[in-house]
Amino acid sequence: MKIGAFEELVLLAVGSLGENAYGVAVKELLADKTGKIPSIGALHSALYRLEDKGCLLSSEGGATSERGGRRKKFYLLTAAGRNTLVEVNRLRIEFSKNIEGLNLSLDES
Amino acid sequence: MNPEKRFHVASPPRWVDRILQWFCAEEVIETLQGDLHELHRKRAQSHSKFKADFYFILEVLDVCRLFALKRKSRSNSNYTAMFKNYFKVAWRNLFKYKMYSSLKIGGFAIGISAFLLISLFVKDELSYDKNYKNGHRIYRVLNVSSDPSDPGKGTAFPAEIAAVIRDNFPEVEKAGRIIPYPGWWDSGNNQFRREDQKQNTYEEGFAYLDQDLLEILEIPMVYGDRTRALEKPNSMVISKSKADKYFPGEDPVGQTIILNEDESTPFLIGGVMEDFHTNAHLQFDFFITLTGKEFWPGEQTNWCCWNYNPYLLVKEGTDPGDLEDKLLLIRDNFIVKYALEQGDKRAEETKQYFSLELQPVSDIHLKSADIHDAVTRGDIRIVWLFVAIAGFVLLLGCINFINLSTAKSANRAKEVGLRKVVGSRRWHLVQQFLSESMMFSAISVIIGLLLAWIMLPFFNLLSGKILFIPWMAYWFAPLILIFIMFIGLLAGLYPSLYLSAFRPIDVLKGSLSQGSKSSKLRAAMVIFQFTTSIVLIVGAFMVHRQMDFILNKKLGFDKEQVLMIQGTNTLGDKLPVFKDELLTLSQVQNASVSDYLPVTGTKRDGNSFWKDGRSKMDEGINAQRWYVDGDYIDTMGIKLLEGRGFSDMASDSSAIIINQTMVKKLKLENPVGAKIMNWQTWNVIGVIEDFHFQSMKKEEIGALSLVRGNFGSVLSVKLRTIDMVGTMQSVNSVWEEFMPNQHIRYTFLDDNFTQMYGDVKRTANVFTAFSVLAIIVASLGLFGLSAFMVEQRGKEISIRKVLGASFQVIFQILTLNFLKMIVISLVIAVPLGYLIMEEWLAGFKYRIPIGWEVFAIAGIMVLFIAMATVSYESIRAAVVNPTKGLRSD
Numbered sequence: 001m002k003i004g005a006f007e008e009l010v011l012l013a014v015g016s017l018g019e020n021a022y023g024v025a026v027k028e029l030l031a032d033k034t035g036k037i038p039s040i041g042a043l044h045s046a047l048y049r050l051e052d053k054g055c056l057l058s059s060e061g062g063a064t065s066e067r068g069g070r071r072k073k074f075y076l077l078t079a080a081g082r083n084t085l086v087e088v089n090r091l092r093i094e095f096s097k098n099i100e101g102l103n104l105s106l107d108e109s
Numbered sequence: 110m111n112p113e114k115r116f117h118v119a120s121p122p123r124w125v126d127r128i129l130q131w132f133c134a135e136e137v138i139e140t141l142q143g144d145l146h147e148l149h150r151k152r153a154q155s156h157s158k159f160k161a162d163f164y165f166i167l168e169v170l171d172v173c174r175l176f177a178l179k180r181k182s183r184s185n186s187n188y189t190a191m192f193k194n195y196f197k198v199a200w201r202n203l204f205k206y207k208m209y210s211s212l213k214i215g216g217f218a219i220g221i222s223a224f225l226l227i228s229l230f231v232k233d234e235l236s237y238d239k240n241y242k243n244g245h246r247i248y249r250v251l252n253v254s255s256d257p258s259d260p261g262k263g264t265a266f267p268a269e270i271a272a273v274i275r276d277n278f279p280e281v282e283k284a285g286r287i288i289p290y291p292g293w294w295d296s297g298n299n300q301f302r303r304e305d306q307k308q309n310t311y312e313e314g315f316a317y318l319d320q321d322l323l324e325i326l327e328i329p330m331v332y333g334d335r336t337r338a339l340e341k342p343n344s345m346v347i348s349k350s351k352a353d354k355y356f357p358g359e360d361p362v363g364q365t366i367i368l369n370e371d372e373s374t375p376f377l378i379g380g381v382m383e384d385f386h387t388n389a390h391l392q393f394d395f396f397i398t399l400t401g402k403e404f405w406p407g408e409q410t411n412w413c414c415w416n417y418n419p420y421l422l423v424k425e426g427t428d429p430g431d432l433e434d435k436l437l438l439i440r441d442n443f444i445v446k447y448a449l450e451q452g453d454k455r456a457e458e459t460k461q462y463f464s465l466e467l468q469p470v471s472d473i474h475l476k477s478a479d480i481h482d483a484v485t486r487g488d489i490r491i492v493w494l495f496v497a498i499a500g501f502v503l504l505l506g507c508i509n510f511i512n513l514s515t516a517k518s519a520n521r522a523k524e525v526g527l528r529k530v531v532g533s534r535r536w537h538l539v540q541q542f543l544s545e546s547m548m549f550s551a552i553s554v555i556i557g558l559l560l561a562w563i564m565l566p567f568f569n570l571l572s573g574k575i576l577f578i579p580w581m582a583y584w585f586a587p588l589i590l591i592f593i594m595f596i597g598l599l600a601g602l603y604p605s606l607y608l609s610a611f612r613p614i615d616v617l618k619g620s621l622s623q624g625s626k627s628s629k630l631r632a633a634m635v636i637f638q639f640t641t642s643i644v645l646i647v648g649a650f651m652v653h654r655q656m657d658f659i660l661n662k663k664l665g666f667d668k669e670q671v672l673m674i675q676g677t678n679t680l681g682d683k684l685p686v687f688k689d690e691l692l693t694l695s696q697v698q699n700a701s702v703s704d705y706l707p708v709t710g711t712k713r714d715g716n717s718f719w720k721d722g723r724s725k726m727d728e729g730i731n732a733q734r735w736y737v738d739g740d741y742i743d744t745m746g747i748k749l750l751e752g753r754g755f756s757d758m759a760s761d762s763s764a765i766i767i768n769q770t771m772v773k774k775l776k777l778e779n780p781v782g783a784k785i786m787n788w789q790t791w792n793v794i795g796v797i798e799d800f801h802f803q804s805m806k807k808e809e810i811g812a813l814s815l816v817r818g819n820f821g822s823v824l825s826v827k828l829r830t831i832d833m834v835g836t837m838q839s840v841n842s843v844w845e846e847f848m849p850n851q852h853i854r855y856t857f858l859d860d861n862f863t864q865m866y867g868d869v870k871r872t873a874n875v876f877t878a879f880s881v882l883a884i885i886v887a888s889l890g891l892f893g894l895s896a897f898m899v900e901q902r903g904k905e906i907s908i909r910k911v912l913g914a915s916f917q918v919i920f921q922i923l924t925l926n927f928l929k930m931i932v933i934s935l936v937i938a939v940p941l942g943y944l945i946m947e948e949w950l951a952g953f954k955y956r957i958p959i960g961w962e963v964f965a966i967a968g969i970m971v972l973f974i975a976m977a978t979v980s981y982e983s984i985r986a987a988v989v990n991p992t993k994g995l996r997s998d
Contacts, residue, residue: 022140022144023140023141023143023144023147024144024147024148024151027144027148039167039168039171040141040144040145040148040168040171040172041168041171041172041173041174041177042171042174044137044140044141044144044172044176044177045174045175045176045177048137048176049176060139060140063143066146066147066150067142067143067144067146067147068120068126068142068143068146070139070140070142070143070146071139071140071143072140072143073139073140073143
């Protein structure tokens with residue numbers, strides 16, 4: 001499964017938000033963690049892509065007045081999504097071993 | 110509370126919301142809009158309404174991404190699926206009814222290929238002289254005479270014309286002249302050699318030209334400077350192909366050329382021009398400069414003799430009509446003045462009848478039918494005639510398609526009914542049948558293109574052109590596509606409307622009688638097809654007959670077995686000896702030296718004649734004066750009616766022989782012994798019978814006189830032999846003795862004669878070719894219809910046979926209907942063909958009458974072809990075992 005760097009971040013954010021992962025929440029978490037505010041367009045585009053790739057599952061929640069009567073869409077990390085994150089991380093660590101003086105595993109830091 | 114208030118205030122701007130709803134797809138808008146609104150509210154609370162709105166707009170713009178946009182096509186997938194289905198059904202039908210399909214496509218393809226070929230021809234004809242940068246400012250000057258006794262337009266003017274125009278009319282930028290007349294000194298053809306070589310070669314395509322005309326006609330140069338190439342006296346410009354022939358691989362500018370062994374006036378090459386494009390009205394290989402040229406003392410300023418064709422380049426914005434009016438100054442100040450000086454009584458009349466006209470250069474090729482000039486050109490009428498014929502052949506192909514489609518409609522009726530029952534609208538069915546006809550037209554156009562490609566070499570032979578299909582041109586593929594659509598629409602519109610109109614209830618109940626509707630229309634179309642075919646066949650016959658008539662008419666001279674040895678002027682003093690030597694050959698009956706021959710491309714010499722002593726009183730008559738030697742009359746087989754021919758007597762230097770027309774025009778009662786004059790006095794010693802010395806298309810036999818001369822570049826030799834090869838060898842060996850450095854060059858008088866009527870011959874050939882195509886297409890259609898009718902009446906025929914009908918009766922039943930149609934076509938075609946041919950023949954001075962037998966032959970031919978076509982299926986039906994037809998139900 002190939003995913004891009006931004007998609008990876010979105011996947012991580014959805015995973016860490018647990019059951020409360022919907023558009024605005026993901027956006028705020030990403031803004032908080034990375035310091036960059038992603039646009040809603042970019043975020044939704046990535047969410048749809050990840051759903052197509054099978055990394056995310058979605059379900060619709062209830063409508064609230066503060067959202068102009070529109071419903072929320074909640075996302076859940078799937079097993080495939082998890083595997084993809086593991087795979088991406090493994091690749092990263094494997095590469096880092098080839099680079100002298102660079103150690104990416106957290107436990108030895 | 111404040112937050113409460115803000116809560117209400119802070120909704121995003123409505124118009125931005127609307128935009129979002131407009132472009133966003135239904136399935137993403139829900140959560141997207143929700144997220145955007147939530148964000149907006151948060152921003153409005155934490156910052157300000159203005160900032161929140163601003164970010165909202167930015168975010169909405171950012172949402173314009175692929176995932177969010179509405180997908181139009183998705184809702185139309187049904188549409189493409191239907192088209193797929195239409196084509197599938199069309200394709201299956203194509204193979205299910207192979208015979209009808211091939212008839213439709215065959216007729217179509219033939220019509221299309223004919224149309225394509227003619228289009229190429231017309232495109233070429235229309236492309237003449239269109240490529241000048243300043244084309245809209247280039248004009249040819251014409252002299253126009255409206256004198257009722259001698260009307261006409263010409264291109265020739267006295268020598269000074271260009272200088273006078275240049276000096277007097279500031280709106281003229283450049284004026285230049287050309288002398289294109291073969292036989293005018295070195296104009297026409299010459300023996301050509303490099304100064305440093307001995308071998309002479311015969312070359313054609315010489316003309317005298319002004320330096321200015323080189324620039325006016327924007328003649329592209331390979332070597333040398335266009336603005337100076339003809340500047341020096343005795344300079345010459347030659348074409349690229351001739352430069353490559355005589356100076357391969359070098360720049361010939363500055364080299365010296367000798368013409369006709371005349372070493373006293375060598376010519377200097379001042380430049381090399383690109384070969385003339387085939388679609389230029391002028392076609393020359395050698396231009397000799399007119400700079401410093403004077404053909405006789407005072408010639409350049411004398412207004413006596415009209416031999417120069419002037420062209421003008423006018424300044425931008427000049428109105429040709431205004432300039433034409435101003436040019437009348439030339440008439441009054443020069444032409445009339447000269448006539449007055451000469452004591453011409455008709456000088457004042459000139460003012461009344463004479464005018465000048467400016468003809469745009471791009472009109473010269475096609476719009477000069479009424480102009481007397483020295484240019485080989487096309488005729489706009491022939492172009493339109495060809496267009497009409499091609500259009501008709503194409504139309505015949507379309508009619509086949511329409512007829513066969515509607516005739517076979519019963520096969521599709523059930524399909525139409527069913528489609529309507531399951532929800533097709535009429536428009537859908539029209540679409541279906543149109544796409545089907547598009548498919549047919551596409552297949553036919555492709556086959557037609559291939560056919561055209563195969564037939565192109567033959568068509569080039571017929572039309573006398575070098576055409577090719579511009580496969581690679583950027584406009585070709587789109588044009589063919591448009592053509593396919595156009596033809597598809599033309600042929601498919603009626604059948605599609607017809608077929609789609611079936612009512613499902615009738616069709617599915619089976620009460621629709623098969624193809625019976627519109628049989629009258631079908632009959633009308635068949636009649637149209639055969640009328641066209643008959644007219645074309647009549648046309649082809651008439652054109653051929655007119656050709657034969659001209660070529661075999663009693664001409665007044667004998668064109669058979671006359672060999673014309675060209676280029677004998679280079680023999681110089683040895684010419685009489687050469688002639689005597691030839692006469693010793695047993696196969697040679699007679700020989701004569703003269704440049705004046707009764708075929709085009711030889712010399713002509715117009716003169717005014719009067720009865721002796723009346724030149725100041727009477728109007729002169731215009732007559733040819735030909736220089737011939739003493740053997741001319743015998744060699745040409747011209748009949749001497751009175752008096753005698755030339756003898757060697759010294760007094761014959763002022764002897765003249767005239768033809769009957771001249772006797773009549775001069776009103777001589779006792780011609781032999783009479784005295785007549787032009788600028789000298791002549792004694793008439795004989796009268797000859799009129800003979801045709803001009804094309805019989807336009808002119809009647811004019812007045813003609815023969816005077817004594819022993820010079821010329823053509824030696825005509827009358828032969829009496831059946832062994833042409835052996836004779837030519839003997840003649841050649843005599844020639845080699847005299848002129849080892851120059852190849853013998855000869856033509857036959859009858860060949861030259863035939864060439865005079867080349868365009869008539871081409872018209873005849875094209876007519877024949879297209880009438881054959883038309884009858885093929887029409888027959889294909891008729892064959893299809895007869896097959897259909899036999900199929901439809903199969904049961905009826907079987908029952909009749911069972912009840913005892915004979916073969917003849919069945920045959921009659923099946924063919925009578927078609928016979929009627931052919932007879933009606935004939936009735937329409939006869940007057941139509943008569944009118945058209947009468948119109949065409951009116952262009953000939955000597956023409957055949959239109960006889961009824963032509964129509965009879967054409968009618969019988971068409972009848973025979975049509976009956977043969979219809980009979981095939983009819984006979985098959987008449988002899989088949991009736992059980993076969995009745996077994997099926």
